[in-house]
Amino acid sequence: MNNLLTRATPYLQATPLxxxxxxxxxxxxxxxxxxxxxxxxxxxMYPGFFTFNYAETLGSWVTWRTYGNTLKFxxxxxxxxxxxxxxxxxxxxxxxxxxxxxxxxxxxxxVPFLTSNIIRMISWIPVLGRNGLVNSTLVSAGVIDQxxxxxxxxxxxxxxxMVHLYTxxxxxxxxxxxxxxxxxxxxxxxxxxxxxxxxxxxxxLPLAKPGIAIGTIFVVTLVMADFSTVxxxxxxxxxxVALMMRNQMSLLQYPAxxxxxxxxxxxxxxxxxGILRIVDIRKEL
Amino acid sequence: xxxxxxxxxxxxAVFFILFVLFLYGPLxxxxxxxxxxxxxxxxxxxxxxxxxxxxxxxERQAVGDFGASFGRSFALGLMVMAVTVxxxxxxxxxxxxxxxxxxxLFYLTVASLVVPSIIVSLGIGVLYQQIGIRxxxxxxxxxxxxxxxxxxxxxxxxxxxxxxxxxYEEAARDLGASSWQTFAHVVLPMIAPSLIGVGLFGFxxxxxxxxxxxxxxxxxxxxxxxxxxxxTNVTTPVxxxxxxxxxxxxxxxxLGTIGLIQLLQxxxxxx
Numbered sequence: 001m002n003n004l005l006t007r008a009t010p011y012l013q014a015t016p017l018x019x020x021x022x023x024x025x026x027x028x029x030x031x032x033x034x035x036x037x038x039x040x041x042x043x044x045m046y047p048g049f050f051t052f053n054y055a056e057t058l059g060s061w062v063t064w065r066t067y068g069n070t071l072k073f074x075x076x077x078x079x080x081x082x083x084x085x086x087x088x089x090x091x092x093x094x095x096x097x098x099x100x101x102x103x104x105x106x107x108x109x110x111v112p113f114l115t116s117n118i119i120r121m122i123s124w125i126p127v128l129g130r131n132g133l134v135n136s137t138l139v140s141a142g143v144i145d146q147x148x149x150x151x152x153x154x155x156x157x158x159x160x161x162m163v164h165l166y167t168x169x170x171x172x173x174x175x176x177x178x179x180x181x182x183x184x185x186x187x188x189x190x191x192x193x194x195x196x197x198x199x200x201x202x203x204x205l206p207l208a209k210p211g212i213a214i215g216t217i218f219v220v221t222l223v224m225a226d227f228s229t230v231x232x233x234x235x236x237x238x239x240x241v242a243l244m245m246r247n248q249m250s251l252l253q254y255p256a257x258x259x260x261x262x263x264x265x266x267x268x269x270x271x272x273x274g275i276l277r278i279v280d281i282r283k284e285l
Numbered sequence: 286x287x288x289x290x291x292x293x294x295x296x297x298a299v300f301f302i303l304f305v306l307f308l309y310g311p312l313x314x315x316x317x318x319x320x321x322x323x324x325x326x327x328x329x330x331x332x333x334x335x336x337x338x339x340x341x342x343x344e345r346q347a348v349g350d351f352g353a354s355f356g357r358s359f360a361l362g363l364m365v366m367a368v369t370v371x372x373x374x375x376x377x378x379x380x381x382x383x384x385x386x387x388x389x390l391f392y393l394t395v396a397s398l399v400v401p402s403i404i405v406s407l408g409i410g411v412l413y414q415q416i417g418i419r420x421x422x423x424x425x426x427x428x429x430x431x432x433x434x435x436x437x438x439x440x441x442x443x444x445x446x447x448x449x450x451x452x453y454e455e456a457a458r459d460l461g462a463s464s465w466q467t468f469a470h471v472v473l474p475m476i477a478p479s480l481i482g483v484g485l486f487g488f489x490x491x492x493x494x495x496x497x498x499x500x501x502x503x504x505x506x507x508x509x510x511x512x513x514x515x516x517t518n519v520t521t522p523v524x525x526x527x528x529x530x531x532x533x534x535x536x537x538x539x540l541g542t543i544g545l546i547q548l549l550q551x552x553x554x555x556x
Binding site: 009010011013014016017018020022023024025026027028029031032035084088090091092095105107108109111112115116117118119120122123124125126127129131132133136164196217218221224225228232246249254258264265269272281 | 318
């Protein structure tokens with residue numbers, strides 16, 4: 001009896017997680033796959049098996065352009081956050097000497113990320129706007145005569161806000177892997193005559209790759225799923241896949257949105273699977 | 286260890302300071318502008334200093350129902366926090382042993398992290414519509430938020446137990462402790478700070494969640510939905526006042542949690 005209970009324990013412990021993710025993640029996604037083949041009009045949805053939602057989505061040049069735009073954002077934000085994340089993590093892990101100071105500085109980086117994304121997004125408006133801080137400073141300093149128009153409500157603003165929102169998701173995993181790099185390796189490289197940049201390039205960067213990979217998964221999936229930043233920061237002038245879905249949802253075109261969701265999900269999962277080939281996350285935790 | 290700082294250190298230190306300024310700069314602009322005078326606008330300069338927009342925030346008609354949506358977000362955050370801590374802890378314990386289906390469950394958890402939030406939102410919205418239940422913040426939005434907080438919680442517990450030496454438990458068992466006593470008196474006190482961290486994640490991620498609430502919170506708005514609505518309708522600094530209030534609230538929650546973790550660790554060291 002006792003033995004049976006011991007054997008059943010992990011199953012009992014895993015049950016709540018399985019039930020919650022089953023009902024609120026797996027089931028809704030399966031339903032979306034199903035609904036994406038349904039017909040619809042302004043009054044409701046009609047079960048069936050039609051492929052025109054996909055034909056409309058994949059056959060439209062708007063979709064392809066939107067995907068192009070979203071991938072462009074994903075690439076730019078990834079490149080910038082990877083650069084920032086690597087150097088911030090490197091500074092914290094290898095240049096700060098006491099653990100207490102490392103933790104304090106890391107917390108300083110973390111705190112803004114625990115506050116509202118939307119507030120952090122709109123906080124750029126008084127900075128970048130036509131009469132914002134940057135423009136008024138530049139004008140009064142005589143650097144420019146006219147306020148720069150493209151600071152806010154542009155692709156530049158979208159990328160800037162996304163970098164601001166998502167960099168921590170890159171810093172944290174890289175910092176985590178860097179903290180576990182054996183310091184003896186760095187010493188050995190130095191004793192063997194390696195210069196600082198050689199140590200970074202040949203020792204630290206390769207060992208930090210798993211962290212970069214995990215950060216990449218976070219940043220890429222967050223950008224691919226983003227619609228609010230694109231909507232607010234581009235002032236409605238730019239598009240993303242999720243924003244396209246959001247518009248279909250507000251028009252109650254759920255099967256069309258579902259088809260879009262399935263395509264987006266496949267794209268994201270393929271990207272993540274590609275990154276997971278580089279790194280085994282179970283080992284990295 | 287007291288070798289001289291290299292040039293690289295100073296370059297990186299400046300880089301780091303600029304990064305921190307980049308993180309906090311815009312937030313402080315919102316903070317300052319929320320004290321805008323009654324005739325001031327959305328940008329600098331300040332037209333006098335006042336608390337006008339904070340009072341404006343608490344007048345119900347002016348900006349929609351801020352108080353009620355805050356109440357809902359707060360309650361939802363607490364619910365999500367409690368469930369995230371409990372379920373993550375249980376799952377973390379389960380993953381310490383081999384069981385059938387462990388790998389698929391692990392990948393389902395990771396999937397929960399990478400599936401775009403708007404897809405979760407749409408999926409749950411359509412699911413509730415098909416079952417014929419009205420979505421509400423305490424049911425469908427609650428579930429939607431859990432799909433975001435649970436993977437963080439489970440992965441943190443996974444990492445904690447990966448580093449957790451079983452020798453403590455073996456020692457307790459050798460001294461005659463039952464498995465429940467071992468858990469309650471040995472394991473739990475050791476992982477308590479991590480659990481509090483998981484709770485903080487659960488609360489703040491839920492409190493700030495926007496996309497997952499979109500299709501799932503029914504007719505009553507949560508705070509982020511309310512704020513998002515304001516970004517398109519409101520053109521006065523009341524928006525910044527709201528930003529300041531919610532950000533200060535988040536700061537309080539974070540500071541309180543860190544204080545609690547410190548307190549627990551100090552107690553453990555003493556005993």
